[in-house]
Amino acid sequence: MTLTLDEALSRLDAGLVVSCQAYPGEPMRDPRTMAQIARAAVAGGAAAIRVQGLDDIRAVSDLDVPVIGLWKDGDSDVFITPTLLHARAVADAGADIVAIDGTRRARPDGLSLAETIAQLRQSHDVLVMADCGSLDDAVAAEAAGADILGTTLSGYSGERPKTIGPDIELIGQIREHCRRPLMAEGRIHSPADAAAARRAGAFAVCVGTAITHPTTITSWFVEAITETS
Numbered sequence: 001m002t003l004t005l006d007e008a009l010s011r012l013d014a015g016l017v018v019s020c021q022a023y024p025g026e027p028m029r030d031p032r033t034m035a036q037i038a039r040a041a042v043a044g045g046a047a048a049i050r051v052q053g054l055d056d057i058r059a060v061s062d063l064d065v066p067v068i069g070l071w072k073d074g075d076s077d078v079f080i081t082p083t084l085l086h087a088r089a090v091a092d093a094g095a096d097i098v099a100i101d102g103t104r105r106a107r108p109d110g111l112s113l114a115e116t117i118a119q120l121r122q123s124h125d126v127l128v129m130a131d132c133g134s135l136d137d138a139v140a141a142e143a144a145g146a147d148i149l150g151t152t153l154s155g156y157s158g159e160r161p162k163t164i165g166p167d168i169e170l171i172g173q174i175r176e177h178c179r180r181p182l183m184a185e186g187r188i189h190s191p192a193d194a195a196a197a198r199r200a201g202a203f204a205v206c207v208g209t210a211i212t213h214p215t216t217i218t219s220w221f222v223e224a225i226t227e228t229s
């Protein structure tokens, strides 16, 4: 599906995005498995799906919802769609929205975020989501031309504490200082967290682990039982 910004935003507005990711070496690390989980999430009302890796993006390309694609790669601190080459490959694989590292850290190919977005736009008709880790990232990503700002990297880039639950304070700050639509993402572990993120100003909410990562969900229950014994 080729989406204009207005179309994408109207489909995502107030919606739940479900991030379907398994990590290297895990039992569910298989594009067919991720596609089945994505389909199940859409059946439950997901407005869009976020997936990692070129094969996973291809595997969900027939879904009737926007696909936010990314490619985690490399051993640099910047690992979410770290270079222009990665961003173009994600777009070629069929993502409607390309999620890229939206921090102010040096990128492995030496391009700035603004250069990356501009050059991606020259070759591909896609939208860009900037995965930010702080307000300063979000302000810079907006100036660099990102279509959607995300709080994805809050707690992971060294600028913000790793909050228990979503970084509600950052959501409020970005809402106050930026104009681009804001996706709340990261450690949204319950429907109450999702509602709080919306109330704080997010136009859409992305949930991964709490819906699609059974190993972590299982560990939450195991810990809860262990604490009572």
Ligand SMILES: CC(=O)N[C@H](C=O)[C@@H](O)[C@H](O)[C@H](O)COP(=O)(O)O
Residues within 6 Å of the ligand: 019, 021, 070, 152, 153, 156, 185, 186, 187, 188, 206, 207, 208, 209, 210
């Ligand atoms: C920091 C990082 O690498 N975040 C990744 C971004 O794609 C994913 O591993 C997360 O699962 C995703 O952001 C959703 O967050 P949560 O799983 O907390 O609901």
